[in-house]
Amino acid sequence: MDNVEEKTAKENAPSVIERYYTRWYRADMKGKACEDHCILQHSNRLCVVTLAETHPILQNGRTVKSINYQISNGCSRLSNKVSGKSKRGGQFLTELAPLCRITCTDETEYTIYSCIRGRLLEVNENILETPILLLEKPSTEGYIAVILPKFEESKSITENLLSREEFERVVSKRSITETQPS
Numbered sequence: 001m002d003n004v005e006e007k008t009a010k011e012n013a014p015s016v017i018e019r020y021y022t023r024w025y026r027a028d029m030k031g032k033a034c035e036d037h038c039i040l041q042h043s044n045r046l047c048v049v050t051l052a053e054t055h056p057i058l059q060n061g062r063t064v065k066s067i068n069y070q071i072s073n074g075c076s077r078l079s080n081k082v083s084g085k086s087k088r089g090g091q092f093l094t095e096l097a098p099l100c101r102i103t104c105t106d107e108t109e110y111t112i113y114s115c116i117r118g119r120l121l122e123v124n125e126n127i128l129e130t131p132i133l134l135l136e137k138p139s140t141e142g143y144i145a146v147i148l149p150k151f152e153e154s155k156s157i158t159e160n161l162l163s164r165e166e167f168e169r170v171v172s173k174r175s176i177t178e179t180q181p182s
Contacts, residue, residue, distance in 0.1 A: 017139050024161035025052055026115045027170045030096070034059075034174070037115050039161060040139065045151070047116055049099060049144045051134065054171055056110065058138060063105040064131035069123055071098050077123045077145070087148055090119035095160065099123065099145050102134070116157045118149035 021040040029035045036052035051058055069077035075091075077099055082090040093099075093114040100123070103109045114120075123145045127134050133142035149157045162170065 021048070023164050024158050025164070025167035026113075026161055027052075027167060029113055029115070035110060036167075037113065038139070039115055040143075041158070045149055046121070047118065047147045047149060047157070049112070049114060049116075049147060050142070051112070051138045051144070052167070053138070056108070057102060057104065058135060062108075062135075064134055065103045065105045065107075067100055067102050067127055067131055067134070069100045069128075071100075077120065078125070080120050080123065082119070082121055087119050087121060090121055090148070093118060093120055093147060112144050114145070114147055115161065116147055116149055117153060118147040118157070121146045121148050 017040060021042055024039040024041055026037045026039070029037055034054055034056055036054045038050045038052040040048040040050060042048075056062070057064065071077060077091070080089075080091050082088070094117055095113070095115060097114045099112045099114055099120075101109055101111050124141075124143050127142055127144075136142065
């Protein structure tokens with residue numbers, strides 16, 4: 001194979017995310033416009049919580065000042081300790097459980113929610129030291145958390161989420177509304 005064919009093959013090859021994960025979305029989280037979350041669901045049930053590409057943090061060249069996994073005085077997502085095959089000890093999350101709070105340099109604060117029910121397996125501590133990962137690689141190294149839904153709920157967790165096509169329709173309706181004069 002010559003270099004041109006090899007380069008073309010690499011460019012056309014789907015990424016790991018595209019090959020093994022299904023993207024699901026939650027638009028306008030808790031009624032806040034454009035605060036969209038993305039859930040990457042693997043075939044083994046694991047779900048990775050990330051920011052959707054339309055989230056305000058990823059728009060308008062914002063800079064992340066801090067990320068805080070301390071949800072309340074008695075609850076820190078960083079203290080989550082999971083062990084064993086059945087993932088004992090993982091904090092159980094509901095759909096609207098906050099995972100972290102992200103503060104931008106313009107002092108705007110965003111709360112990131114789990115969007116699905118399940119056990120918290122891990123939070124991404126790398127974004128605490130390197131918050132730029134959240135902006136540059138939100139679907140890979142800049143993920144927020146990994147959640148494992150209960151086996152019996154793994155098929156139904158997507159009922160409250162939008163598929164890629166449904167999400168794109170929501171986003172296109174937003175842009176039409178924004179461009180119409182009031």
